[in-house]
Amino acid sequence: MKFRSYDTKNGNECETEIISANPDTIELFVQTWVPDYVVRILREPENSYSLFPWDKIIKKSELSDENLQSFCAVTDGRVDGLLCLRNKDEYFKVEYIGTAPWNYGKNGKMRRIGTGLIYFTISQSLSLKHNGTFKLNALSDAEPFYHNIGMVKTGILNPEGLKEFYMNKKKAKSYMRKFEKFLINENNSQAFGRN
Amino acid sequence: MVIRLLDKKLPEGPFEAGAKYGLDILTVIKDYFKNDNNVIKLLRIYNKLSRAQVAEKIGVSRQQLAIIEDGDSVIDYKLVPRFANLFNVDLKLLLVILGHAKPEILQNKEDEHSKFTMAARYSGPELTDQEKVDLEKLFKMIVENMKER
Numbered sequence: 464m465k466f467r468s469y470d471t472k473n474g475n476e477c478e479t480e481i482i483s484a485n486p487d488t489i490e491l492f493v494q495t496w497v498p499d500y501v502v503r504i505l506r507e508p509e510n511s512y513s514l515f516p517w518d519k520i521i522k523k524s525e526l527s528d529e530n531l532q533s534f535c536a537v538t539d540g541r542v543d544g545l546l547c548l549r550n551k552d553e554y555f556k557v558e559y560i561g562t563a564p565w566n567y568g569k570n571g572k573m574r575r576i577g578t579g580l581i582y583f584t585i586s587q588s589l590s591l592k593h594n595g596t597f598k599l600n601a602l603s604d605a606e607p608f609y610h611n612i613g614m615v616k617t618g619i620l621n622p623e624g625l626k627e628f629y630m631n632k633k634k635a636k637s638y639m640r641k642f643e644k645f646l647i648n649e650n651n652s653q654a655f656g657r658n
Numbered sequence: 659m660v661i662r663l664l665d666k667k668l669p670e671g672p673f674e675a676g677a678k679y680g681l682d683i684l685t686v687i688k689d690y691f692k693n694d695n696n697v698i699k700l701l702r703i704y705n706k707l708s709r710a711q712v713a714e715k716i717g718v719s720r721q722q723l724a725i726i727e728d729g730d731s732v733i734d735y736k737l738v739p740r741f742a743n744l745f746n747v748d749l750k751l752l753l754v755i756l757g758h759a760k761p762e763i764l765q766n767k768e769d770e771h772s773k774f775t776m777a778a779r780y781s782g783p784e785l786t787d788q789e790k791v792d793l794e795k796l797f798k799m800i801v802e803n804m805k806e807r
Binding site: 506 | 679689
């Protein structure tokens with residue numbers, strides 16, 4: 464899938480593509496996300512950003528059964544976002560989702576990476592017969608984002624105390640309609656189950 | 659910017675470690691950096707400065723800076739505020755990362771008590787009496803600078 468993201472530093476739109484994560488993704492995560500995260504926290508330690516161990520997440524999704532798969536959002540060879548999805552008969556779930564450290568906050572570099580990954584999730588959910596629905600457990604700082612895109616709290620907490628959010632069919636359709644103007648193509652060659 | 663300094667075997671620990679809430683900065687450095695001092699090299703590269711430029715500003719030779727960046731030894735505590743100032747990063751956090759203060763000081767809010775007790779939580783090598791006096795003067799100077807900012 465390709466969509467138009469926005470570079471706030473250069474003031475122009477870019478093409479971002481969502482593809483399956485691979486060993487190169489792990490290398491880029493370690494060599495770009497990790498150093499950038501460290502510098503940002505050193506400069507602003509009051510920020511509560513945390514970094515998921517995406518190298519482990521991607522490796523686990525490669526080694527596990529087909530229920531888990533990782534994807535990356537790439538702009539000009541740069542990994543701007545990461546996503547890990549789980550497909551079960553009963554549900555479709557975002558296990559992990561993240562934007563690169565340089566995209567954090569109001570002054571972040573790239574816009575629409577998170578929303579693009581959500582669109583991709585909905586489109587995968589549709590193709591896997593989940594009608595566009597999915598759920599996730601939100602870090603507390605991310606709750607407003609999920610609320611704003613139309614997800615609702617189910618009242619369920621996971622063992623870590625993180626609240627579960629759910630995107631229903633109607634909200635998923637509405638979300639897709641709003642995001643479609645940024646879509647370039649929905650090529651499904653990188654869809655769940657295929658590499 | 660791709661900085662090829664994290665040439666370390668990646669952590670093999672259980673998947674769940676850090677995967678629930680994410681990793682904090684101290685764990686990230688422990689897991690992904692060759693050693694803690696590599697943070698200095700990272701900051702230098704991020705600020706697009708050469709070793710010669712940083713060495714001059716910090717008051718060491720280029721060779722000494724190379725040893726600092728790539729070595730395992732604890733950096734002289736007197737240099738840490740200079741690095742923090744030069745790279746515009748948080749001094750307390752840098753002191754913790756470089757082994758001169760315990761992580762507990764990061765939990766304290768910015769108050770007079772916590773600033774002065776920073777010296778009491780020093781966890782570096784054994785100090786001489788003169789070094790202890792110098793250290794207390796140094797921290798008082800830091801606190802005064804913070805007040806001015």
